[in-house]
Each structure stands twice: as structure tokens, then as C-alpha cells.
Amino acid sequence: MPGIVPHKHCIVCGKAIEPDKIYCSKECEIEAEKERKRQRNLMLIMFGSMFLMLLLVIFVSR
Numbered sequence: 001m002p003g004i005v006p007h008k009h010c011i012v013c014g015k016a017i018e019p020d021k022i023y024c025s026k027e028c029e030i031e032a033e034k035e036r037k038r039q040r041n042l043m044l045i046m047f048g049s050m051f052l053m054l055l056l057v058i059f060v061s062r
Helices: 026-060
Strands: none
Touching: none
8 A cells, every 4th residue: 555654563552663673662562571471370370270170189089
């Protein structure tokens, strides 16, 4: 399309940015890192809970 400058959008806030960037600012980069850590911790808690429930089922069924 003529007249549209090549760009993409920040994955955190959605602002238009240059095509070679991922985040529009350091704040968005920090926010994305916090979200990644939160998701990782949630996944670890879920897997840990599933493991504990499996152990509980194995030992209770004996």
C-alpha cells in the first residue's frame, strides 16, 4: 500500500515501532520480562501441584 511506512507494533502496549525492534521502550521490555517470569512461576506451580496429586493418588491407593 502506498503511503504506509513499514512498521510493526510493540508486543506490550501496541504502539507502532520500527520493524527491527520488539519493544517501544525499556519500560515495555521490563514489563514483558515480569510477565514471562510470572507465567514461568505459574507453570512451575501447576506442574508441582500435578506431581503432588499424582504422588497422593499413588500412596492413597495402596
